[in-house]
Amino acid sequence: MKSLVCLKQVPDTETQIKVNAQGTGIVTDGIKYVINPYDEFSVEEALRLKEKFKAGDVTIVCIGPERSTEAIRTALAMGADKGIHICDDALNQADPYVSASALAAVASQLTYDVIFCGHRAIDDDFGETGAMLAEFLNLPQVTLVTKVDVAQDKKTAIVERDVEGGKEIVEVTLPCVLTSQKGLNEPRYASLPGIMKAKKKPIEKKTLADLGIAAEPKLETRSYSMPKERQAGKKFENMEPADAAKQVVQALRSEAKVI
C-alpha cells in the first residue's frame, strides 16, 4: 500500500495570534510550530494501511519554509518512509490553488494508492487543497473521512465520511484523495528508536522550478485585523442557583433579547 500524505506545519493551537503593525500578516516571533492536527490523522492512517498490507511505503509531501523540515522529521519518526519538501519562497503564503498545483506536480511523478490530506489546515482554515488536488489529478475525492477500509485487492475502499447531521458510507476506486477528519484514529507518538531512525531517512528538497510550475495565486489578502475584544459582562456570584438562573434568564429575554 503506497500512500502520499500531504502535510503542513502550523502554529500550535495554544498560540496567541497577533497581527503585525502593518496589518499584512501575523507576528511569527516565538511561535511554536507543530504538524497540522488533521495531517497527523493522515500520517497515522497511512501507517496503519502499510501495516495492514505489510507492504508499501508512506511518503510525506510538505510545502513550507525551512522550518517545516522539523514537521517532516516528526512524521518520519512516527514511521513514514521518506519526505519530499517543496521549499520555495514563492510559496510563502500560497493560496489553496497554488498549494494544490504544487502537490499535484509532485504526485504526478510518483505512484500511489491513496493520497491523504487534512480536511483543513488550522492556520489559514481554507480547507480547499484536498478537493483541488483531486480535481487536478483527475481523481475521486472523499472529504471529511472518519473511517477507511481498503479492499484486499487495493482496488477499492469503503470510506465513512461526516455529512451534516450524520454519516455517509461511500465506495471509491483507488487511487483517490481522502481528507482526514477528527475521529479517524488516534495518532501514535514517535518512539525513541523511531526518532533515531528518522534522522537517516531521506528528505528530498524541491523548488517550483524543479517541478516545472510557477505560482499563480488566485487569491490575495488585503489586510489582517484582530477580532473585537470581548468584555466580561455581569457575574453572578455567591447566590442561590435559583436566583442566579432567574436573573440571567430574565436578562436574556429583556436585555440581550436572544430568547
Place this chain on the structure above:
Amino acid sequence: MSNVLIYGEIKAGKLKKTAFELASEGRKLADQLGGRLEALLVGSAASQFAQDLAKFGADAVYVVEGPDFEVYNSEYYAQALCHVIKEKNPSIVLLSHSMQGKDLAPRTAAKLGVAVIADCISFTLDDGKLVGNRPMYAGKCYAQWVSTASPQMATARPNVLETAENPREGAVETISFTPDKTRPTYVTKELNLDTSGKVDLTEAEIIVSGGRGMGGPDYSLLEEMAAVLGPTATVGASRAAVDAGWRPHSDQVGQTGKTVTPNLYIACGISGSIQHLAGMGSSKVIVAINKDPEAPIFSKADYGIVGDLFKVVPEFTKELKALLAE
C-alpha cells in the same frame, strides 16, 4: 455582466436557511453592481423552492434536476455547477460553508481555474471587486481576501449573514444537464442521517455546551435545556469532553472542532481554553456556568454564573420553561 449567482442547498427535501442568507446578501451585492441575482438549485424536485428564493431577491432561479442528482455527489454536483457558471457567466458565485459547500466549492473552483474565499463572515465591494472578510486561526484573527481570477467564488459561514425579504420575479429556468459519468467519483452506499431533526452545530441559533465539568457522558441536563429552547438549539461539547469519549467528535466546538456563531452560547462546566474561546468567541451572547470563579470563560461571557452546574442548570431550564411558556 456583473451578476451574482448563489447556490441554494437542499437537505432532506428542504431548502436550507443558508440559501436565504446567501440570497439576501447576494441581492445587496447585485444591487450595488447593477446586476441580477441568480440562484441555482440542484437536486430532485428542486424547482418547488424557486418561489422561496424569489421572496429573498432572486431575479432568476436555475434548476438542475434528474435522477443523477438524487443524492449529493461531489463530482456530479461540481459538474452541474460548472456548467451553469459557464453558461450564465456570473461575476460572483456564493455557496454556504456547510459540509456540502466545503466539499463542493473547491472542486468546482479547481475546474474553473479559481480559488474560493472560504468561510466569510461579511462581504463588501471595492471598485466592483468582492472582498470577503474571514476568520483565520479559528477566529484568533481576521483577514480580507479578494479573488484575482474570475468568477470570484466565496463561501459564507452559516448563521452569520442576515436575511431580508425583497421579492423579485424569480423566473424559473430548468437547465437540462447530464453529468459525465466517466469522470472519477465515489458511489454512495449508505446515508445515515439523524432523523431527530437535530440542527447541526454550525447552523444552530442556540448552543448548550458542556465540558470537563460535566464529569461524564451523561449530558441529559444539557439536552433537556436545549429541548426547552426549541428546534434551533442543540448541544455541543469542549475538546476535553470529546477526547474523554463522552461526546462524538462532531459535537466539538473549538480550533480543532467547529467554529460556531450562534445567537446564544451557554457554556456549562467549560473553563475556556484558548482553542475553545477561538471557536465560540464570535457568538452573539455568551453565558457561562462554572464553579471556578477564575475560569477564563468568564472573561468572555456576557453573563457568568459562578456555581455548581448540576445545581444551576436544572434551575436555568426551569426558568426558561416558565418564560418560554408565557
